[in-house]
Amino acid sequence: MNQDYIIPAPWAILEEGFEKEHVKSSESLFSIGNGAMGQRANFEEDYSGKTFQGSYIGGVYYPDKTRVGWWKNGYPEYFAKVLNAPSWIGIKVVVDGESLDLNTVKSVKDFRRELNMKEGWLGRSFEAELQNGTKLKVESKRFLSLEHDELGAINYEVTPLNRDVSISYEPYLDSGITNEDTNWDDKFWNTLSVEEQENKAFITAHTMKTLFHVCTAMSNTFTVDGKEISLTLKTNKSETYIGHVYETDIREGETFAIQKYAGYITSLNHDKDSLKNAANAVLDIALNKSFRNLLNKQKEDWADIWSMADIVIDGDVKAQQGIRFNIFQLNQTYLGKDARLNIGPKGFTGEKYGGSTYWDTEAYCLPFYMATKDQEVARNLLTYRYQHLDKAIENAQKLGFKDGAALYPMVTMNGEECHNEWEITFEEIHRNGAMIFAISNYVRYTGDYSYIPEKGLEVIIAVARFWKQRATWSDKKEQYVILGVTGPNEYENNVNNNFYTNYLAKWCLKYASEQVKKVAKDYNSDYKRIADKTSVSTEELNMWLEVSEKMYLPFSEENDIYLQQDGFLDKELVTVADLDKAERPINQKWSWDRILRSPYIKQADTLQGFYVFEDHFTEEELKKHFDFYEPFTVHESSLSPCVHAIQAAKLGQMDQAYEFYLRTSRLDLDDYNKEVHEGLHITSMAGTWMSVVEGFGGMRIKNDMLSFDPKMPSAWDGFSFKLNFRGQILKVSVSKGKHTFSLDKGSDLTLLLNGKEIRVVAGQTTEA
Template sequence: MNIDYILPNEWSILEEGFDKSQATASESIFSIGNGAMGQRANFEEHYSGETFQGSYIGGIYYPDKTRVGWWKNGYPEYFAKVLNAPNWIGIEIKIGDEQLDLNTCAVSDFSRELNMKEGYLKRSFKATMNNGDQIQVESIRFCSLDLHEIGAIKYSVTPVNFSGSIQFSPYLDGGIMNEDTNYDEVFWKVLDIEDRDNDAVILSRTLKTKFYVATGMHISYELNGKEVHLPKTVHEQEKRIDYVSKANLNQGETISLIKFGGYSQSMNHPKEQLISQSQKVLYQAASLGFDTLLGMQKKAWANIWETADIIIEGDVKAQQAIRFNIFQLNQTYSGEDSRLNIGPKGFTGEKYGGSTYWDTEAYCIPFYMSTKDKHVARNLLQYRHNQLGKAIENAEKLGFKNGAALYPMVTMNGEECHNEWEITFEEIHRNGAMVYAIYNYVNYTSDYKYVPEFGLEVMIAIARFWHQRASFSEYKQQYVILGVTGPNEYENNINNNYYTNYLAKWCIEYTVENLKKVKEEFGADYKRVIELTNLTDMEVVNWLKVADAMYFPYSEKYGVFLQQDGFLDKELIPTSELSKEDRPINQKWSWDRILRSCYIKQADTLQGMYMFEDRFTKEEIEKHFDFYEPLTVHESSLSPCIHAILAASIDRMPKAYEQYLRTSRLDLDDYNHEVHEGLHITSMAGTWSAIVQGFGGMRNFDGVLSFNPQIPDEWSSYSFKINFRGSTLKVHVSHEGCTFTNESEMPAEIFVSGEKRLIKKDELVTV
């Protein structure tokens, strides 16, 4: 990618000049959303060049039939797909008799801005038509944070060197297909099209899942900033409706189309009320007006940035990158609906099906806990509790009994819907992430009530799974876990993955610890949970036998825990000896070659040392880092952030900074040559952690909040805020020192470089 493609800017993502070869990449990078819906940055006007149409609605999916060469018991019946929703942004433009199309006309002065501070997408350009007529176009678009079912567009056209007619055809299109569709499949059925005054609504239903969605639009016009009425002709087709209007303009006059659109859906409203609900919210938006709604958008984003912002001085590209990551996370998940979660691509593409992965529990929870109210993270935990019954069903399909639960690798509704054997059945470490998220949440927020209310049921079901999944080895006289895939997906069907075994042991011990605490302090809840789960004291004894005798592969020669049995049978060639022609290996090598290599896709053994850092000495972490990081190709978006945090913890700041840049600018600089498919949303939470936990050294073990601040040489200073148990702390780090400010009523007790500090309201403490 051209290094000047995305211009450095502290608050905006900027593109200047129109490069058709970057069109689909830009559609990903400039994506917008509001937590309930989102869309790629497709042009409003017709574009005949390469494009990836994408508009998505939270919670709407389709169960596409799993296609495999053979069928095994327990195999998922379908692969979930996020659905490309009906298109509400479309506006066809004609200048005279010629259609505006940036692929066929001459384009100049093209610029595109994703304004992250205020939450909108802006585009402007000049287009010269084949007859020489030139127009100036400017569009502003956003998905409202205040009205979650509404998006807004202001599309302005000015004739530059002529006077003449300009025709607008804003439309709704229900005949949409997925980019990843098989055999030209259609996933939507259009049920009704309604037209009323300046409003149009298409009512659609998904096949199989039967989600109902009303896609609406409201149209108005302004001439030189003043509202005008343009007569319209309605063109209605089987799956589409257009409003066609024409304006005769003098040279230099500006005509603006104001289009409000969006989705009302059956997860939130009775299906028979969807059309009236769409009309209602469109009327609400139109009554407020574009400028008022945009002003509300700016205020809503100002409130988000008040806590979520990270300020970096002295490094514009680093500053731009972290704000881009924070911006996209807030566009993807607002935390108001426990039925929704965070897909790896969010609302920016269709890869990974838009489903929920273990990324949420392992990477995203800390960001949402620290930058928002605790109920947001609680809703993420609640999402998994609500799907506990399905997790038990998933385990039963594989032969597990007695209420053991296996949470899915990929899901929309709690059912497993991943169609790769080595991941679906072997990457069972995701089960441990569910319990770790509960631990992380309780430890950080002190909201222990979640455990007796909901968390303990999940822990018991997962402890049962680990107890049944482990096998006793007569040879080793220890418990082993066979046939797994760890976080390093470049090795499948291996035995005794260190990270998986460690999580299994820890999950059992943590569950037993909480059983005792709930029994002592929440007797009624304890009785309810025991009756619900039929848990016996003897079953718990048997769990602990597994935990106490868990096997961990270890190398005396290297003094490290081994990623799995047989890891040292591989030829250990560091990645530094790989040629550029071989990178990335997942695009250049056969799968057979990858599986036989020593190369690690992402943090695996080191993932465990990150999560349980307090259980290892600094020397142990350093030894493991020096052994595994040189073998890691970082071809997972989830890899650089963990390595950045650990590198900072062992005083390897150059390596930490290198990995921070890689994680923060993964999409902006397209490290993995795949940004056209969508952004890496869940790893963006890890980018936040790379600064706060990495450079800031923030830790929270045993309910104690501590910091060990460091600063990269490339920065002058940086600062961030966190919410912690009712306190809002601002941390500012420079080469001269570090300051902590309490911006809340609640006093905050912290440890800085091992020294205890109590920071009172509005107090600033310098270290």
Template sequence: MNQDYIIPNNWSIIEEGFEKDRVESSESLFSIGNGAMGQRANFEEYYSGPTFQGSYIAGVYYPDKTKVGWWKNGYPEYFAKVLNAPSWIGIHVFVNGEALDLNTCKSVTDYRRELNMKEGWYSRSFKATLPNDVEVQVEALRFLSLHEDEVGAIKYSVTPLNSEAEITYKSFVDAGIENKDTNWEEKFWEPLEVSENGNQAFVTAQTLKTRFVACTFMQNTFEVNGAAISIPHVVESKKDYVSFSYSNKTEANETFTIYKFGGYVTSMNHNEKELEAAAIAVLGSVSKLGFDGLLQTQIDAWAKVWEMADITIEGDVKAQQGIRFNIFQLNQTYTGADDRLNIGPKGFTGEKYGGSTYWDTEAYCIPFYMATKDEKVARSLLKYRYNQLDKAIENAEKLGFKNGAALYPMVTMNGEECHNEWEITFEEIHRNGAIAFAIFNYTRFTGDYSYIPEMGLEVLIGIARFWHQRATFSTHKNKYVILGVTGPNEYENNVNNNWYTNYLAQWCIKYTAAQLETVQTEYAADHKRILEKVQLTEAEICDWKKVAENMYFPYSEEHKVFLQQDGFLDKELITVADLDKTQRPINQKWSWDRILRSPYIKQADTLQGFYFFEDHFSKEELERHFDFYEPFTVHESSLSPCVHSIQAAVLDRMEQAYTFYLRTSRLDLDDYNKEVHEGLHITSMAGTWMSVVEGFGGMRVKEGMLSFEPKIPAQWEGFSFKVNFRNQTVKVKVTQEETTFTLDGDQDLTILLNGTKTVVKAAKN
């Protein structure tokens, strides 16, 4: 049974009614961020019930020492933790000396949360009767500014309803925080300095080991019934904490409001000796705007995001809410403003997985950012990998590879591998192929080939060298094989000849060789520079090609399909339809031993290859593979339903495509995998966008042109989306009757519609 308490709404995520057992889930679902920082939707006031406290600063991490039973050569020394950062949102509330705590109140009514995705703010309101019988109305509104990305703002109001009351706000900054997922129960922050001036306070702390320094700050102002007032305060200060307490005798039905600005300035962007001065300057800037002015800049900034990124769906509110929630969270997580950053699988919504970068970025996220933002944003994501090429070579060297072979990490913050599960760290090497594919995908979509001679070719050479060395020649098969791997389907570890991995390896080598020839012809100076730098010879390239040309692929003549790996047919092939529903999800019900021996597929594996290389196979081949593998797929990875939705649409199985779309778009809202309390599945949200644009919209790039083969679910009256294609914006609107295109650009654009060339006239012509 999936959760169903989120109220369907086109533009907002809404929860009504206070239920203690869903507090942590809602803390994830109502999370906010601005690309530079983010926070779970924790209460401002004190809460004594179960809660998962989390505030995060982009790029700030801690190398938590790996905890394993025994050590293996090449093992990562640490697991990079996304740090729970000092908290600035705290506003504990006391009513006649009694703490406002929703866990202990006599009653909580009219409880409502709203995450307004259109305007980029989060609100909460309720009535509560405290143990001392005072009834209060509380309204809170919070946002993290896109305009001033070091600052967030809170408006918090309390109205006594049944009597006058002394309302005290204890507003604080707290650096004495911990991560839930620490391996050794360590604190990750060392407090350096606490200071305060007037209604402003500052706590400066640095991370242990990595030495990031952050100044967390706050500023408080007040109103009663909308009129500004000044209130003296009582200071409480410790080495890692500072609070200001403000009290006001408030009449019944009179509203006492605190406005709080807070946030972080860090040594990533400022001189660490001048952080407090930087914080004062930021507070000065937003103080001139005031809360309402800063909120208006937020509304304007989100309007600009939605102008390009929105997808409309008519006639299906749940589907509409789902896609907007996914697009909203992607834009909260990564804006493209800082090329040192990347898209973490939990974004700013939780600690699970650690690290900031997985192969998800290249496989799923780059298409979204390429099409909904300036192409420079996607180029920055590729540059991120180029900047870490030396570390990728070091990672490979630790495992015994040589001669500049590069193995990009499964999980990283700075290019070093920092994942601590051996079957993923050492075996899930397909991530290398996703990075090469992203280079191909970027140049195919944008037409910007310059990335390859400038940066990409060196990345491709390192990856090709890795595949050449990782393959083994089998005299038994008279072919090259790749042994001891884990594919995207993590429910099979340490298998031989995972088809997806082998196919990627072959393609990477062939693609790299082709780019070497193109660069030699069209960018001769770059070609000469790169070959000299990496010491690449024709003889080595010939050796690569031997591996590619003689790669082994497991195949079943009986089923006429490529086998996911050599031993797949040895399994007891019981489909998911025949699996006892009480055993789902199997990753929470079964032992790992049982999972590994089962035929069940966590996520698209062979079908992931058919998604990447769709034009390498016929529709009939896709259908055979889809029909063979989908019945064994449990979709217990967030990255699985989107690929199946796209492929079901290609096969004209629209009901199945729609079902998979709803699952990917509402994975967190409906909590399919029973884990949303740990945080949201940010990177798979880009797959949701792909489900609409590539699945139902049928968008591809063919022969340098945009191509569309649109289809529409029966449940929808229409849908529309925009893509930025080579600096022109194409809007596509699909209804049950027709597909129409509009073009915001200077030049007419030739596209393919169901295989036929069509000219879309530029609006400016």
């Protein structure tokens, strides 16, 4: 049974009632971030129960030495770990000598937690009775500022309900933290200084090996019943900790509040010798603006994001909550301000997968950012990979490739491969093609071809060289084959001729040849610069085309379908419907050996090819492949249900499409894979957006125009979304029997609706 304690609400994630077994899951679900830093929803006050403490800084990592049973040539030396950063949210609360700790109090009632997605803050309230008999009402609210992305703010209030009390607050900073995820239990942080200046405190530390310098800083103000008061402080200090203790007497019914301002100043953005000064300036901004004013600006900034990114679903609150949760977390993770950063699979919500960049960005996230931000944000994501091209060439050289061939990493922080499971690192090479598909997808959607001659062509050439060298001529088949790979479906390792990989390689080689010729013809100076650098030649283009044209694609004449890989039909083809539910998820119940021999598909694989290259296949072919492979798919990858939702909608199989949509949009909220305590599935959340816009909205680019073929789940009364298409902001609304289009920005626009041209006039609403 999936978890069901999250209360459906259109604009909030809500939890009511305190259950200790929910704490770690809620710490993930209620996480907050601002694109530069983020944190799990750990309690501000002490909690001695089971918890997963986590606060993270974008771009700050540690190269944790690879741990394997035996070394293989080409193995990465480290796995990049996103680091649990020095903690700043903590506030020890002591009432008449007893610590407030929800694990040890006599009772808790009216516990409520809210992640307000509309306004961008996390709130919590409860009443507790301490062992000493004191009853308290506690309310807290915190957020990470979008405007000042080095700053977080907390307002924490305690009201005694049954007696006058003495209350002590000890807001603190702590760099003596550890990672939940570590290979060797290394020390990740070295604390350089613990300092204070009046009511401010600073801990400066650096990461081991990578030497990122971080100043964690705090300052605090206080109110009683909303009126500011001044308190003297005492200091608790050690080599890795500083706490400022403030104590006062509070009458029954009075509310004693602390406003804590804190955050991270890093050497990514400041000179490492001036971090404390920069931190001081950030704290002064907070102290001058006040919690209320900072929160009001936070609400405005989130309103701006939602004005473009929101998807409205009428008549289905769980579906509405799901899509907004996905959009909210994507924006908390990445806002496109810094081309050095990217979108980790867990974002700022956990440490699994190392917090690094995967192919998810190019295959799933780029469309969301292209359509809901401006195209510069999408360009930054492409530029991230361009900046890593030299490292990708090095990665390929380590595996024996030459002549400028590039293999982009499966997992990376700085362009180096840092994933150390051999069947992924060496074999899941389809990720290389995702880099080129993303460039093609960007040009198709934005119309901005200039990226290719400026930066993209060098990446395209290097990846084409990889595919040319990775393919093997088979005398038996008289075609080129690609041996020993793992496709997107990681439940098949070391297989030959994975359909998706082979088809992607075939397309990449042809596309690369076409782009080299186009740049040579239309962008002569760029071509000369690139040709001088890469020595690309007509002879090489001809070799690429030969491999492309003669690429082997496994096919079953009997079933009239492309095979997932050469040996797929040799398996015992028992469908998921005939699999005992007690055996699910198989990745937690079965041995790896049993999984690899099974027909079960972790995520869309052959169907991934039909999604990426939809225009290459007929709808009849899609249906035949969907009907064959879907019954074997267990969707134990977060990246799977969205593709199936889009394809089921295209095929008019709306009950299935809706079921897949709920699975992708509520994957974490309902904890389908029973792992939400480890963090959220951030990158797949972009797939949820795609399942609405491309699935139910039927959005495509056809004949260089936006095209829509809308279909609506029976559970919905209507839905709407916006797209930034080439600088024009189009709003699309779908209801039963009616579709409306309007332009929030831009001149008149011609688009396709169910294959027919319609004209959307600026300033008017067009119905069809």
